Amino acid sequence: MPRPSDSSQPRFASGCRWGTQGEQRVVLFPEGMIRVQGTGQNILELCNGQRTLLEIVTTLAETFSGGDPTKIREDVGSFLEALQQKRIVDY
Amino acid sequence: MNPNPLALIAEVTHRCPLHCVYCSNPLQMVSAKAELSTGDWVRVFQEARSLGIVHLHLTGGEPVARGDLKDLVDAAHAAGLYTNLITSGIGLAETRLKALVDAGLDHIQLSFQDSRDGPANWIAGTKAHAQKIVLSEIIRRFPIAFTVNLVVHRQNLDHLDEMIEFAEQLKPDRLEIAHAQYYGWALKNRDTLIPTREQLENCMRIVEAAQERLSGRMRIDCVVPDYYARYPKACMGGWGQRLLLIDPSGNVLPCHAAGVIPGMNFDNVREHSLEWIWRESAAFQRFRGEQWMPEPCRSCERRAEDFGGCRCQAFLLTGDANATDPVCTLAPTHHLIESARQEQRLDGEQVSWSYRPNPEV
Numbered sequence: 001m002p003r004p005s006d007s008s009q010p011r012f013a014s015g016c017r018w019g020t021q022g023e024q025r026v027v028l029f030p031e032g033m034i035r036v037q038g039t040g041q042n043i044l045e046l047c048n049g050q051r052t053l054l055e056i057v058t059t060l061a062e063t064f065s066g067g068d069p070t071k072i073r074e075d076v077g078s079f080l081e082a083l084q085q086k087r088i089v090d091y
Numbered sequence: 092m093n094p095n096p097l098a099l100i101a102e103v104t105h106r107c108p109l110h111c112v113y114c115s116n117p118l119q120m121v122s123a124k125a126e127l128s129t130g131d132w133v134r135v136f137q138e139a140r141s142l143g144i145v146h147l148h149l150t151g152g153e154p155v156a157r158g159d160l161k162d163l164v165d166a167a168h169a170a171g172l173y174t175n176l177i178t179s180g181i182g183l184a185e186t187r188l189k190a191l192v193d194a195g196l197d198h199i200q201l202s203f204q205d206s207r208d209g210p211a212n213w214i215a216g217t218k219a220h221a222q223k224i225v226l227s228e229i230i231r232r233f234p235i236a237f238t239v240n241l242v243v244h245r246q247n248l249d250h251l252d253e254m255i256e257f258a259e260q261l262k263p264d265r266l267e268i269a270h271a272q273y274y275g276w277a278l279k280n281r282d283t284l285i286p287t288r289e290q291l292e293n294c295m296r297i298v299e300a301a302q303e304r305l306s307g308r309m310r311i312d313c314v315v316p317d318y319y320a321r322y323p324k325a326c327m328g329g330w331g332q333r334l335l336l337i338d339p340s341g342n343v344l345p346c347h348a349a350g351v352i353p354g355m356n357f358d359n360v361r362e363h364s365l366e367w368i369w370r371e372s373a374a375f376q377r378f379r380g381e382q383w384m385p386e387p388c389r390s391c392e393r394r395a396e397d398f399g400g401c402r403c404q405a406f407l408l409t410g411d412a413n414a415t416d417p418v419c420t421l422a423p424t425h426h427l428i429e430s431a432r433q434e435q436r437l438d439g440e441q442v443s444w445s446y447r448p449n450p451e452v
Contacts, residue, residue, distance in 0.1 A: 013264060015198045015236020019173060021097075021145050028173040030198040030236045030265060033097075033145060087236075087264045087310045 003077045004053045008091035010080050011049030016088050029088050043076055047089065053077070093331065093379060095143035096369060099172075100150060100336040102347070103132065103163065107153040108181045110216030110446040111204065113242050113284060115274040116152065117350050120450035121339040129159040131341060131360065133166040138365040140170040150177040152339070152450075161190045168195025175200060177240075180226040181219050188229060198236040200267070201227065205247050206257035214246070216446040227261040238265040243294070244284035245433060246442070251294055255301050259309060266309055268298060270316035274348040278407060279445040287433045291319050318428055322393060323400025323416040330378035330402060335369060343368045345375055348403035352412045378402050378412075385413055387421050 004010055012027075019028040025041060026033045036044060042063070046056045057076055061069045083089040105120035127135075136147065147167045154160055155178055167174045175198045176191065188199075203223055205211035211220035230237050239258045243251065251268075258266045273281045286294070298313045305311065317324050327334055327346045336344045342357035343365065349355055358372045369375060377383070381394060388399035399405075400416020408417050408427050415422035 013236070014234050015264070017173075017197070019145055019171070022095075022143060026145070028145065028197070030200070030238055031098075031146060031148070031175055033173075085307050085310070 003081050004084075004091040006052060006054040008053045009049050009051065010047040010053060010056070010089055010091040012044075012047070013084075013087050013090045027088060029086070034088070039075075040079065043079060044089075047080075053080075053091070093370065094333070096333060096335050097144060098146040098148060098334040099136075099139045099144050100148045100334060100347070101132070101135075101163075102151055102336060102338045103127075103149060103154050103157050103160075104339050105152040105450040106156040107151060107179070107447070107449065108156070108217060109153070109179050109219055110448065111242075111276070112214055112216070112280045112444040112446060113244060113271040113277040114447040115272055115277050115347060116447065117275055117338075117348065118279075119350070120152075122451045124452065126157075126339045127337075127341045127360070129162050129166075132163055135337065135341075135360050135365060136163075136167045136170040136172060138360075140172060142366050142369060145173060146175060147172040148175045148177055153179055153181065155180075155182040155187075161187075161194050164191050164194040164196050173197050178202070179215075179219060180223045183226055185229050188226075188233065192233045192235055196235055198238065199230060200238040200240050201230070201263075202240045202242065203254075203258070204242060206250065206254040210247060214242075216444075224261070227263075231262055236265070237263045238267055239263040240267045240269055242269050242271055243286075244271045245286045245290060246283070248286050248290040248294055251297050255297070255311075259305065263309060266311045268294075268311065268313040270314065272316070273318075274351075274403065274407070276445055276447045281431065282433075283440075283442050283444065285318060285431060285433050286316070287436050288319065289436070291316070317400075317404075317416075317418040318432060320418060321420050323397050323419045325397045326401035326404075326416075329398045331369070331375040332379075335365075335375075343372070343374075345378075346403065348407075349374065351403055352406050383413055385415070387423075388415050391421065 016029045019026050024035055026035050046059060057069055057073045060072050061067045080089055104126055105116055106123055164174055174196050176196055177200045180201050204214040208220045212218050239261055241254055241258060271277050271284045298311060302311045331345050336347055341360040344357055355374055357374050358368045384399055388394050400419055402412050405414045405416045406412035409424050417424040417427045
């Protein structure tokens with residue numbers, strides 16, 4: 001499965017969703033969970049199945065002023081690809 | 092202070108329409124009339140959440156055999172738990188599945204015994220295979236996660252390729268290739284289930300190739316069976332470390348097999364809070380920490396990683412629940428595993444199973 005394209009609309013895969021473990025925000029998936037914080041959390045919170053990858057990158061670049069959009073695009077793409085392989089995210 | 096548990100395994104009933112020869116339920120099952128009520132489970136789920144538990148595994152026996160399953164899913168969801176349903180699928184029609192999904196079910200794990208009808212029904216001891224295929228198609232219409240769980244052993248590993256292709260067609264998100272573990276009926280049937288070394292090596296090779304081919308489409312999880320490993324598994328993530336199991340009568344156990352260990356008294360959710368049981372009960376405290384470990388575990392550099400393996404397996408095979416799990420190559424009793432392994436394929440093997448019965452009413 002290739003990396004997401006600019007027009008991809010990433011979202012949680014079926015049965016994957018946010019949860020909390022104590023104070024910590026986690027992503028819940030079958031029989032497991034991952035803790036996300038910082039950038040990972042920011043990215044996933046923007047993945048609502050409507051926003052395109054391009055819109056997500058633009059929003060992140062604005063939020064983190066001084067961020068290089070090309071680098072952000074690269075980082076977000078590889079982050080989402082890794083989660084897609086685990087069947088946590090679809091796009 | 093011990094960490095909080097992450098998962099609750101809720102064995103809601105020991106009733107089941109199947110008689111699988113690899114079943115790891117205890118040989119002494121809980122009768123139907125001794126089962127916890129709906130109200131009991133509702134309270135337990137809330138206590139579980141307060142204890143920090145995140146994942147709930149609804150299992151059994153066959154959880155679908157509980158008439159109140161929808162109420163259980165409702166309560167679990169209301170308590171904020173992620174709900175995994177571990178099922179044979181028998182008795183789960185579309186309207187019932189829809190009700191469970193509407194109640195908040197997150198994930199369904201459906202067992203398959205083989206790719207082929209005859210052999211699958213032979214392992215299950217009943218005609219179940221065709222219904223599971225029908226159910227798989229229905230599951231795909233709902234927005235929940237779907238895992239196919241394929242139990243493998245000597246009698247079906249020779250056509251693993253075909254079984255993986257079969258699973259693919261059902262379009263699950265995930266395929267779990269589960270090597271039978273030897274507890275309960277699986278232990279009775281161990282000598283017929285244990286794979287040959289050659290089958291195991293082929294298995295690892297086939298799984299690796301399939302994982303690559305299916306990357307991003309279907310996730311495949313497969314763990315080497317401990318009888319062929321060098322070191323033991325960190326059973327349950329450690330005794331009383333990560334999860335707890337509640338049996339149909341409300342007894343709280345550190346794992347599904349702990350009842351085999353002599354001198355174990357389990358506390359019940361009808362009498363004690365889950366928190367107290369987790370933190371203070373004798374059963375949970377028994378193998379926490381390191382003071383119970385004999386050598387070689389006590390000074391082994393792996394002791395914090397695998398805790399000396401499985402206590403139940405150590406007891407079942409050596410008679411001593413404190414002993415190093417014999418699957419460990421460093422265990423003084425490792426020869427028990429070596430002689431149990433099936434190094435060679437038997438031609439024209441005669442198979443006689445012990446089938447899992449139903450509990451008494």
